[in-house]
Amino acid sequence: MTELTEALGRIQPHLGQTLLIAVSKTQPIQTIQKALDAGLRIFGENRVQEAQRKFSTLRVHYPDIELHLIGALQTNKAVAAVETFDVIQTLDRPALAEALAKAILKTGKRPRLYIEVNIGHEPQKAGVAPEDAGAFLDLCRSNYDLSPCGLMCMPPHQSDPRPYFEQAKRLVDDLHLPHLSMGMSEDYKIALECGATEIRLGSALFGARPAAKTVL
Ligand SMILES: *Cc1c(COP(=O)(O)O)cnc(C)c1O
Numbered sequence: 001m002t003e004l005t006e007a008l009g010r011i012q013p014h015l016g017q018t019l020l021i022a023v024s025k026t027q028p029i030q031t032i033q034k035a036l037d038a039g040l041r042i043f044g045e046n047r048v049q050e051a052q053r054k055f056s057t058l059r060v061h062y063p064d065i066e067l068h069l070i071g072a073l074q075t076n077k078a079v080a081a082v083e084t085f086d087v088i089q090t091l092d093r094p095a096l097a098e099a100l101a102k103a104i105l106k107t108g109k110r111p112r113l114y115i116e117v118n119i120g121h122e123p124q125k126a127g128v129a130p131e132d133a134g135a136f137l138d139l140c141r142s143n144y145d146l147s148p149c150g151l152m153c154m155p156p157h158q159s160d161p162r163p164y165f166e167q168a169k170r171l172v173d174d175l176h177l178p179h180l181s182m183g184m185s186e187d188y189k190i191a192l193e194c195g196a197t198e199i200r201l202g203s204a205l206f207g208a209r210p211a212a213k214t215v216l
Contacts, residue, residue: 004034007205011188015199018192021068021181023202026210029054035205036062044089044200046071048080055084070152070181070200072126075099082109089114089152089181092126094139101144113148114181115140117171119164120156127153130171137175150179150197161187165194 011020023044024032032043032054041064045051051067059065068087078099081088091097091113104110115136118127128136133151140146151172155164165182172180172195183191185204192199202209 002034002038003207004038004205008038008040011201011204014189014192016192018196019198021070021198021200022205023070023184023200024054024206025050025071025202026212027202027206028210029058031206032058036065042066042068042198044068044070044202048073048077048084052080052084068181068200078103079106082107082111085111087112087114089150090116090126091140091146091148092116092128094136094143097136097140097144097146101146104146112150112179113140113146114150114152114179115148117151117153117168119153119168120159122156125154130167133171134175137177148177150177150181151175152181154182154184155187162190162194165191165196169195 019042021042021044022035022040025046055067066086068089069081069085070089073081073090073096075095082100082103088111115133116127117130117133118125119130121129137148140148151168153168155161168180168182179197180195181198181200182196183199185201188199188201
């Protein structure tokens with residue numbers, strides 16, 4: 001058994017209905033191929049161009065791949081992002097909602113959108129404040145004809161994630177949204193207990209990540 005299949009053997013029994021997103025950012029295509037061989041089809045990437053470069057050919061052979069953007073998105077890459085991703089998890093500001101709405105009209109592609117929530121009110125992190133998520137959702141619907149269908153969050157590092165996950169679960173329920181993306185390698189078991197519909201795992205599947213290249 002490879003390390004990846006061992007990791008999957010540890011993780012999959014806990015998943016229940018929760019989907020596993022394999023975070024393949026900075027990983028080479030050979031690693032993604034191993035994940036495909038192991039049956040994984042949902043991948044998370046944090047850069048548009050890197051995702052395009054790695055997945056354009058793979059998708060010809062595996063049309064059932066589902067690609068999620070989990071990194072910050074600049075408005076000038078909205079068209080490329082809409083063309084590349086099935087799900088954009090990082091909708092976090094009105095300017096991006098506007099850019100995505102235009103990109104959707106231009107391309108005819110309509111990826112699922114999740115609102116990124118800054119669940120710990122951390123100044124260095126992206127995302128709308130939890131108390132503003134409802135108003136932002138309304139704005140997306142009424143001004144931009146967008147229908148975000150989930151929330152994504154990352155609790156503060158090095159603190160007990162449970163209260164943050166619980167708050168995110170209450171928020172997604174209050175807003176009547178079906179998707180809640182939360183939980184990474186360190187804290188996914190707690191996220192599963194708190195009602196994540198999808199967890200995003202990188203290092204728990206693939207081991208330590210190669211450093212990001214600055215030029216792709
Ligand atoms: C990198 C990343 C992950 C995966 O992190 P691991 O700790 O390797 O599981 C999950 N979510 C987001 C938003 C990320 O940027």
